[in-house]
Amino acid sequence: MVVFLFGLVAVAEGPVTISFWHAMSSGHQPNLQKLADDFMAEYPDVIVELSYQGGYGDLQQKINAAVVAGNPPTIAQVYENWVTPIVDILYPVGPYMTEEERGDIIDGLVRSNTYNGVLTTVPFNKSIMVLYYRKDLVPIPPTDWQEYLDMSKDLTVDSDGDGTIDQFGTGFRPAANPELFLNFLEEAGGSILSEDWSKVTINNSKGLQAMEYAASLAPYSLITSEYMSNAFQANQVCMFIDTSAGYYYNNQAAEAAGCEMDVARVPMGPVNQKSMIQGTNLAVFDMNQTQAQKDAGVLLARFLLRAENTVYWAEKGGYQPVTKSAYESEEWENWVATHEYQQAMSAQMLDGFSQILHPNYGDIRYVIATAFEEVMLAEATALEGLASAALEIEDLLE
């Protein structure tokens, strides 16, 4: 409380300008501006300058360049693995939040924003893996792995008999989206590394079960590097797992193909039914910032976590709210009631999981993507793919 008041006092000393670097393209910008305007109306002594930095890749490079130059923004969108190399120059948000605020953040997201035991960043634009399917071909979506496999098999057809499959049951983008394998891994009860990151566990029996399951889907899957919406529009796939952030594009593709699309939870695995949460968090920088700027940055991060704001951001941008109170709010309940597809998305958020915070996660993810692609394109067996991945990941732990 004292810290909170200190923040207010610091802000109240005079107008303070903070820069907010983001990668939200034009469709999202009016929504972000509205939230910034609301914040400035409540805290008239703070001026928030929103600054679009291009795509996520550009944003990361610009943040890194700004850190090297000693001049980062006050607050920015960041992915978990961007934070690990620069965590020392971040101003942790958690210690300046109330107990109630911290406890309100979804548990899985607290874990993925906590570095060295401190809640350093806070979740911002979050999406979750869901199953998209064509209602005309899939009247009842699959609920578990076996059903998903059986239905994929049944829906794979060579309609003109020329020896080439014209319609696949499902589809994967293994090189671009290895998160699908990570989802299977989690549902099989497996993990990439042991709890303390000292051992590679991706190739244990659970990992093998996940990869073998993926491999069993391969003959009935369109393997591509393109967004699935293209294949959906061309009637080449009947269902696929993808991030909820793609809802708008996938729905547009379904409409263009003249069919109806719906969304379901990812099929349940042998151990549990879990879904991977993706998207960025917000970091406040502790480099070349005045105390007033840092305090204002923290205030903005906390403001965006309020139920009404995270719900507004989710409704307008196609993301998922990030706090428990938001899911319990009347506003969100009404929204879900009128937008049926949101039910499957919301249902998975509360026990969703995020990427691990290992400093070499970028490299680890790349190794997994390579193995996943080799297995899905039948270049390697599940065992071979995981064995070579495990060796490479081991090198990355040194």
Place this chain on the structure above:
Amino acid sequence: MIKEQILRFGRRFSCPQEWKSRSYWRETGTAYLYILPAFAILSVFVFYPFFSAFRLSTYKWTPLASTFNGWRNYQYIFQDKYFWRALWRTFYYVGINVPITLFLALLVASLLNKKLRFLAFARTSYFLAYITPVVAVTMVWQWLYNWQYGLLNYFLGWFGVSLTNWLGDKRFALPAVIIMSIWRFVGYEAIILLAGLQGIDKMYYEAARIDGASGFQIWKKVTIPLLTPQIFFVFVISLIGSFKVFTEIYVLFNGTPGPLKSAETLVYYIMRQGFFGTQHLGRAAAASVVLFGIIFVFTLFQLQITQKRVHYQ
């Protein structure tokens, strides 16, 4: 004996006669002033990044505390199978792309040099492929290559060729990039060669004809030798450009290096190491230095050839 050696050494560094005149210094000073603006801009945008890439290649880079790493980045890339594969693919791409494009460009330039109808239209059409932004062109080719609905497979179907998964099959991914690149650069190279063809003095042809040379003899003994400056220029430019191929691959395969990395070239490898999710700027810089070395050696080699084989009118 030693004294003589020292004297000879000293003479080498003695002040040349012209250094003593004031007009020499005025002229030299003026010359340096003229090149100063270009030199300043090049220093900031070329020379500094160039040397800093060398320096970076010996560091383990992190945003907060980069540390000197000696040759470890070079050791890493030379032990990395993906580096060698990328290098091989780059040579494969250059080795096929450059000669075929040049040959077709020569052919097109020779055709455009004839008195054709709609000549201006034909020239513009060929050049359009080059001036259209590469991302836009690549996205169109993405559709042309679509295995199920693409025009290319449709046309190949007329000749009984079964559906080819151009972008999804590791055997066809790099050839797909090569075909697109050839299409893109033939027009550009042809226009330069055409300018060369039109600059050849008619008297050489007349003299050859009077001497009874056949059409092929004239082409071989007159046209080609007198076109060598343009051919050489086009060759150097396309060779350097081909070694740096990246954007086409990045767009064609939606940000991936093709199925099973089958189209990962050296620049893609550099970008992946440095910027795509991993931040190994030191390794990326080391691979860049290797690429620089390769292009440098090729350019030196070409300069040697130029001095012997290029004929100026």
